[in-house]
Amino acid sequence: MAKFKVIISDPTDGKSKVVEVEEARATPFIGKRLGETIDGIVVDMPATKLQILGGSDTDGVPMRGDVHGGNRRQVVLSGGTGFKPKREGARRRKAVRGNTITDEITQINLKIIEQPAKKTETKTENTA
Numbered sequence: 796m797a798k799f800k801v802i803i804s805d806p807t808d809g810k811s812k813v814v815e816v817e818e819a820r821a822t823p824f825i826g827k828r829l830g831e832t833i834d835g836i837v838v839d840m841p842a843t844k845l846q847i848l849g850g851s852d853t854d855g856v857p858m859r860g861d862v863h864g865g866n867r868r869q870v871v872l873s874g875g876t877g878f879k880p881k882r883e884g885a886r887r888r889k890a891v892r893g894n895t896i897t898d899e900i901t902q903i904n905l906k907i908i909e910q911p912a913k914k915t916e917t918k919t920e921n922t923a
Contacts, residue, residue, distance in 0.1 A: 797821040797898045801838055803845065803905045814838045824903060829860045829894040832908065844909035849876065851892070851902045858892040858900070865897035 798817040801824075805811070816824075816838060823837045827847055835843030850858045856867055859876045869888050872878040877891040896903065 797825060797900075799824060799900065800902045801905060802902065803838060803840070803907065805907050805910075807907075824896050825898065827896050829858060833905075835907075835910075838905075840907075840910075842911040843907060845905040846908045847896070848904045848906050850896065850900045850904055852899050853901050856890050856892050858894060858896075860894045862891055862893045863895075864893035865895035865899070867892050867899075 796818050798815070799821050801814045801816055803812045803814065820837060823833060827833065829847050829849060832844050832846050835841060835845050838845070849860075852867070857877050859870075862868055862870060867890055869890055871886050871888050872891070873884075873886045874880050878887055878889050880887075892900070
């Protein structure tokens with residue numbers, strides 16, 4: 796069965812949290828694409844909306860949003876996810892994963908896009 800290491804980043808404070816999901820908790824991720832939103836209850840964050848940003852498989856091959864499907868493919872890249880050119884105009888054939896999450900993915904990167912408002916407690920002091 797699928798087992799994922801889910802990395803959730805919070806853009807408001809710049810911190811991230813790692814959660815491991817497997818078995819029944821991992822099934823909501825199967826078939827989702829990059830850019831889709833999911834409910835945070837899957838990773839024990841109720842009332843939170845999360846956006847799928849990326850991921851990688853067991854060999855470290857990254858997912859790429861413009862490659863369709865969930866398979867690993869060899870594509871010619873000129874930059875972006877999977878290839879950082881050292882010279883301008885450089886292109887290279889690299890292995891990347893498609894934009895769909897399958898059982899072969901081991902790491903999923905998520906970003907918090909909506910979360911419940913935190914309660915702020917104000918203390919009143921008597922200065923009499």
